Amino acid sequence: MRSCVVRFVVPSIALLVACGSEPVALDEGPEPILYDTPNFLIVDEAGVPAAVIDSLSEALEMEWERVGAFFAEFILPDRITFILRAGDGSPFVTVGENSMSQWASTLALNYIPHQLAHLWTRYTRRPFLEEGIAVYVTEFLMPENRDVHPYRGQVPHAWVALFELNGSTLSLFSAYRARNFVFSFAGSSQDALAWQVFIEAGSFTRWVIDTFGRDVWFELFRSDDLGGTLGGSTAELEDAWFRTVREAYPNQLSCEEALGTVGSREVFWCSRARGQ
Numbered sequence: 001m002r003s004c005v006v007r008f009v010v011p012s013i014a015l016l017v018a019c020g021s022e023p024v025a026l027d028e029g030p031e032p033i034l035y036d037t038p039n040f041l042i043v044d045e046a047g048v049p050a051a052v053i054d055s056l057s058e059a060l061e062m063e064w065e066r067v068g069a070f071f072a073e074f075i076l077p078d079r080i081t082f083i084l085r086a087g088d089g090s091p092f093v094t095v096g097e098n099s100m101s102q103w104a105s106t107l108a109l110n111y112i113p114h115q116l117a118h119l120w121t122r123y124t125r126r127p128f129l130e131e132g133i134a135v136y137v138t139e140f141l142m143p144e145n146r147d148v149h150p151y152r153g154q155v156p157h158a159w160v161a162l163f164e165l166n167g168s169t170l171s172l173f174s175a176y177r178a179r180n181f182v183f184s185f186a187g188s189s190q191d192a193l194a195w196q197v198f199i200e201a202g203s204f205t206r207w208v209i210d211t212f213g214r215d216v217w218f219e220l221f222r223s224d225d226l227g228g229t230l231g232g233s234t235a236e237l238e239d240a241w242f243r244t245v246r247e248a249y250p251n252q253l254s255c256e257e258a259l260g261t262v263g264s265r266e267v268f269w270c271s272r273a274r275g276q
């Protein structure tokens with residue numbers, strides 16, 4: 001059976017989408033401890049304390065309800081398996097197995113909505129749309145949160161307003177077609193570029209939903225027809241989107257200030273934000 005793995009790295013939040021013919025097997029190791037919750041099978045490979053399982057279960061069920069309500073017209077094929085792995089690494093989603101994985105040393109409950117969004121939509125569309133809706137859902141459900149990758153310190157609209165101020169915004173034409181959403185703390189210009197596409201995908205999704213409504217966004221998701229669905233050329237849509245974010249966030253933080261609020265290490269982003 002064909003399987004797709006969607007991976008994003010904590011703390012470096014790189015994202016990888018890989019599809020192949022081999023299903024991803026659980027790691028070899030001690031017998032995992034299994035926990036049942038109404039909508040999840042939790043596979044604890046790390047042997048964490050019961051209190052961790054309790055808070056994890058509570059967060060999973062709460063976000064299952066909230067994310068599921070957002071994706072009401074989508075149907076999950078089955079109960080979700082949540083694998084809690086030993087060590088640290090990247091939360092990832094294995095769509096073909098309807099599973100999501102996180103790591104005991106870097107357990108990130110704030111990532112659950114993002115991961116669940118990928119399981120609900122099954123990652124069937126272009127990355128700009130899939131990542132855009134996952135980032136949007138996180139912002140929608142946790143509007144006060146400023147510590148969620150890939151937007152750190154300020155929301156995607158504010159970041160795009162900063163790109164606009166610095167003349168470093170990626171065009172909608174380019175961002176929409178971007179294939180590379182993988183980035184890491186290696187901090188190359190490619191890493192920074194991939195991060196910026198993530199930000200723009202989230203901001204664009206919010207703009208479409210705020211402007212045209214949720215149903216129109218899902219029409220775009222299904223049709224992949226940007227101009228036909230939203231009624232304008234790519235350049236016209238880009239102009240309206242960027243104007244909205246500039247007007248909404250005239251006093252956005254600088255890159256260093258935004259990252260400083262969350263003690264972030266992603267300083268390599270700042271040269272990209274300045275268009276360097």
Ligand SMILES: [Zn+2]
Nearest residue numbers: 008015131134
């Ligand atoms: Zn993602």
